[in-house]
């Protein structure tokens with residue numbers, strides 16, 4: 001490890017920004033890389049062009065936190081080496097030293113690091129159902145991004161569906177923005193909401209906000225249904241409505257609802273491919289039904305010079321991301337021989353309290369693990385490669401497949417543009433459901449560089465810095 | 469899971485070599501176990517470039533290669549799928565006069581083997597292949613060479629073998645193998661014991677270990693060819709391409725993706741896994757743009773690499789062991805075993821059932837390394 005190398009932080013969301021702050025206070029000048037144009041990450045995403053909207057109208061209840069985070073970042077700018085619009089698409093494995101491959105301004109660069117902190121966040125988790133690839137169907141997160149970053153809505157008459165805290169929040173935000181919310185279709189049964197009761201005592205603000213969103217939606221006449229399963233998107237070429245099933249007192253009923261856009265999602269999935277390429281060990285997390293890099297309480301991974309923080313190390317929300325960014329920075333500093341910070345125990349306690357609340361919150365929005373029992377075979381499973389569930393099932397049966405990389409090899413699921421970032425959650429569920437095994441038994445897709453597509457023409461004129 | 473199996477022939481390694489051998493030997497009437505440490509066709513046979521190419525091979529490989537050439541169009545009948553096999557032609561470019569002279573010399577050397585090579589020089593090249601943008605002095609076309617989808621072939625051979633009655637043991641690494649006097653004893657997986665009369669060593673880049681166990685050390689090295697694939701693009705490249713004196717090769721698959729290779733990746737700490745090298749991938753990408761400028765804005769979606777066995781003289785090892793009767797080796801295909809493998813399976817079946825091969829394989833004897841290894845040992 002060369003003395004000249006600086007620590008590198010990937011991701012300028014809540015986790016990355018707080019980590020950078022800690023490192024700067026300890027006298028370092030970290031390199032901060034983010035593929036976005038502006039810092040802030042997902043929740044505190046900033047508009048590309050200032051549109052004159054207030055923090056209050058853009059970030060609602062989180063306006064104060066958003067402002068603080070953005071201001072902290074502005075203050076850090078002279079002290080850090082910040083590079084926006086820089087996609088990190090590869091990390092060298094430990095056998096090959098410590099460098100990143102990045103794409104910026106259309107060119108290829110290699111950047112060496114002394115230590116690497118991955119704060120890559122999360123994206124929506126989606127599951128396939130008939131018509132989910134129709135134009136006008138968005139993820140919950142994307143529909144919110146449209147609102148935050150571009151100040152526009154995905155439609156005039158919108159249905160919100162799925163599970164997870166974002167469901168009610170985004171529906172409410174749309175209502176406030178003037179869109180007509182046709183319905184909120186919660187895939188979790190109403191009974192799952194009883195889990196919120198104990199949470200109300202520990203985290204009255206979260207539950208209070210949730211109730212507030214739900215109540216305001218209902219007062220405005222928005223229909224809210226629980227235990228919903230979608231049947232199909234209506235409309236050819238463009239969303240015209242949704243047909244869905246729900247449990248009523250009379251049994252299961254099928255209903256249709258008309259809309260011009262649908263936003264749906266099932267909580268989030270962490271972005272972990274860089275940690276995988278870096279060679280970090282992974283473990284299966286039952287609650288999030290996904291594989292996460294192993295980490296200690298502060299964020300050290302199994303690779304001594306690589307750290308993780310924020311949602312990319314386990315879905316826990318923005319407040320936890322800020323704290324975990326600080327903690328990971330402390331670990332990084334400790335490992336450079338700087339004394340451990342006095343406030344570490346307090347921060348660990350605060351973060352753990354959020355994690356406990358999060359566990360309860362997640363049980364109020366359970367994952368619909370019976371999904372593939374009812375989704376018809378001709379539904380698209382992998383949209384990049386246009387593979388149907390039937391083809392996935394056929395590959396599983398005819399190839400005696402029990403493992404996800406084998407499923408990829410035999411069916412092409414996860415081989416397309418998104419490299420499985422969007423479809424592998426669904427593919428893993430389909431595989432474990434078909435084989436009748438637990439979700440962790442089917443393994444995880446091995447990451448390959450580039451983690452996101454890069455232009456073929458980028459390779460002319462490689463620049464390196466801090467690399468031997 | 470402890471289990472005892474008694475069988476005529478055991479095959480270590482379910483790549484395309486092992487799985488095509490399994491099917492052929494089973495069809496010849498023997499009982500067969502096909503053993504793989506992972507899944508059949510998940511190593512070199514499943515992740516290679518997919519070139520089904522005879523052009524460029526040394527003459528001693530051509531009888532074998534021609535035999536394979538006759539097998540490839542029969543896949544549908546043999547294994548139930550055609551594996552996207554296409555005889556679209558293999559075009560080898562020469563950038564300089566010197567390289568073109570080499571192509572001419574090669575065509576002359578292999579004239580009697582029936583490859584049907586066509587030499588195309590100067591402006592004829594442009595007329596024939598107007599989509600070709602790179603400056604080239606000439607090229608050699610092998611019209612009946614082509615490509616196929618490696619993901620599908622070996623697994624389909626293994627499944628066909630299974631349907632024919634082969635015991636296919638996947639996720640079952642062979643841990644130990646010994647000669648028992650009248651056959652072999654194998655320990656594999658969690659307590660699987662296999663007894664067999666004859667044994668095939670087709671463990672790809674891991675074969676040297678089994679050869680050494682029978683006193684036949686070989687100078688096998690592992691190589692990791694680097695591959696790059698783009699997103700699907702409009703169909704434009706009708707042939708599989710290579711270059712004389714360059715390391716670039718590329719083809720466009722039916723779905724539209726350009727699959728391209730060149731240069732070498734490197735192993736990870738666990739040598740079963742490798743990573744393409746960014747340097748190799750970048751030079752493949754640069755060469756691709758020089759050849760096909762329309763790709764400048766295409767997106768690359770993935771790099772990958774795979775583990776292959778290379779021998780110092782560029783030829784594989786195929787044939788009986790010289791120390792142990794009943795043992796047959798087939799490995800070391802030097803980055804070119806995808807095309808020949810189905811014929812290697814047929815040859816192995818002949819060796820196992822009749823003790824001889826109808827295709828000449830003398831150049832591939834394991835004994836050719838005995839002398840070299842002994843000399844090296846003596847000089848130390």
Ligand SMILES: Cc1cc2nc3c(=O)[nH]c(=O)nc-3n(C[C@H](O)[C@H](O)[C@H](O)COP(=O)(O)OP(=O)(O)OC[C@H]3O[C@@H](n4cnc5c(N)ncnc54)[C@H](O)[C@@H]3O)c2cc1C
Nearest residue numbers: 011013014015035041042043088121141310311317318321
């Ligand atoms: C679409 C979306 C909407 C959300 N909305 C809400 C909400 O309204 N309320 C709420 O409480 N929570 C919301 N969440 C969750 C919340 O955003 C996260 O909990 C929080 O942002 C986590 O912070 P983080 O720092 O871990 O990651 P993020 O805020 O996600 O930041 C990660 C950053 O890393 C960058 N990055 C990732 N990969 C690379 C790479 N390879 N190269 C370069 N840069 C990279 C990204 O550009 C991003 O800026 C949302 C999440 C998503 C995905």
Ligand SMILES: Cc1cc2nc3c(=O)[nH]c(=O)nc-3n(C[C@H](O)[C@H](O)[C@H](O)COP(=O)(O)OP(=O)(O)OC[C@H]3O[C@@H](n4cnc5c(N)ncnc54)[C@H](O)[C@@H]3O)c2cc1C
Nearest residue numbers: 481483485505513516517519642672774801804805806807
């Ligand atoms: C990236 C790449 C590109 C290539 N491109 C081409 C091309 O375009 N054209 C061409 O003709 N050739 C090409 N090749 C070469 C070709 O793929 C190989 O020569 C051929 O597949 C070798 O087949 P095999 O069956 O010997 O080996 P493999 O397919 O590697 O099979 C060996 C098997 O043995 C198993 N094994 C190993 N150890 C054990 C053990 N202890 N117990 C049980 N099983 C074991 C492995 O798991 C493996 O499945 C390429 C190779 C690579 C890697």
